[in-house]
Amino acid sequence: MLRDGFPGQRLRVLPRPVVAAALRQPVTADVVVTDAGYFPRAAQHGRSRASGADEAVVIVCTSGRGSCATASGELAVRAGQALVIPPRARHAYRASPADPWTIWWAHVTGARAGAPVALVCPDGAPRVVDLHEPLRTQSLVDEAITLLERDETRASLLAASGVGWALLTQLAADAVAGGRAPVEPVRQAQEHLRRHLEQPVRVPELARAAGLSTSHFSALFRAATGGGVLEYAKRLRMARACELLITSTRTVAEVASAVGYEDPFYFSRQFRAVHGCSPLRYRAEHGHGHGGAEPV
Known part of the structure; x- marks a missing residue:
């Protein structure tokens, strides 16, 4: 794991008991945004997960570059693209040393989250998607962060659930439609x-x-x-x-x-x-x- 901590960053991670409770409740059982953040000019940022994450990971790149090593090869990630990593898919991503990425990211899980993720990643491997409306996609992650920053009440989690679903289906639509x-x-x-x-x-x-x-x-x-x-x-x-x-x-x-x-x-x-x-x-x-x- 490379270092975190970037000037101007935002970061919210729900306590796991809160996530577990949300997954037992109507609506949030379908989609829960468990983690979300914004890392500007994230030099030396990266993560390596040999067994993948429990949730689907979405990383929206708005400037700079990054890459993701997968079981089948390395993916380049540029501004205007999103890296989508299915649950339990092995990966190791990092910002470009020469041109570090700025990213808006979220982890999403739930009973219905798998369907749009499967449209983006039909073979179960991480994939890079060209965003047709980058600002809209960024704003969805921004909204999720704002909701999680507000509190952990049922109302906030319900609202974040809707945003998470919109984010995943937007990515699925972009993937199905193809490049810009x-x-x-x-x-x-x-x-x-x-x-x-x-x-x-x-x-x-x-x-x-x-x-x-x-x-x-x-x-x-x-x-x-x-x-x-x-x-x-x-x-x-x-x-x-x-x-x-x-x-x-x-x-x-x-x-x-x-x-x-x-x-x-x-x-x-x-x-x-x-x-x-x-x-x-x-x-x-x-x-x-x-x-x-x-x-x-």
Whole structure:
């Protein structure tokens, strides 16, 4: 173990009896943030655990560099990335001697914590994840630290449980989506599709706008979303159609036109394929009064 103690650091470790009690309570039995901290410019920082930790370890690097030795090799960790270490996975991480990392970190355990960790680390080995929204991920760890610093009451542990779950699922989403650079054209296309539901979907045009071949763009889109462009656009259109059916008095033909379908009969077939009922049946089951939504 290399030395700890860094100017401006924050560190909170729950007493193990508190953790044990939380794991016996509803909600916190699913997810408990047991330790969390912030180490700025952490020169000589590191940990070596031959048998791993009892919890999943998340280290978010916001500047500098570090590395992690694992059973299968060494991982480099850079700013804008997170190191995720599953429970009981052998590891030894350390800050770069030349450019020490600044890290926000947390240990998370509980009955449900394993599922998102398994998405990040399907082989049970530590993994480095490119963060799509580094500031959001950092802020989640910051919030967890703040909650644990406040006290060890049930309320604080419950709130920290929610933050821990959000942190793990955000990391899982980033891992499933892949690296930042390949995903950026996909995000741009998704935003374009959301803003222009009424326009025809032309995959070659989206690919040209992203500066990619149609085949390359389509492969990136499928990898990031789990489906094709046309299917994604259909889901967006149907979600908007549901909203219009519930909150407006527009006819089915008008709703179809608003979400990009010139043929209302084709729209109705597509709607039924997605939602299992006709647009009129959906409105009757979910609408209020004459189609306007009731105030919340």
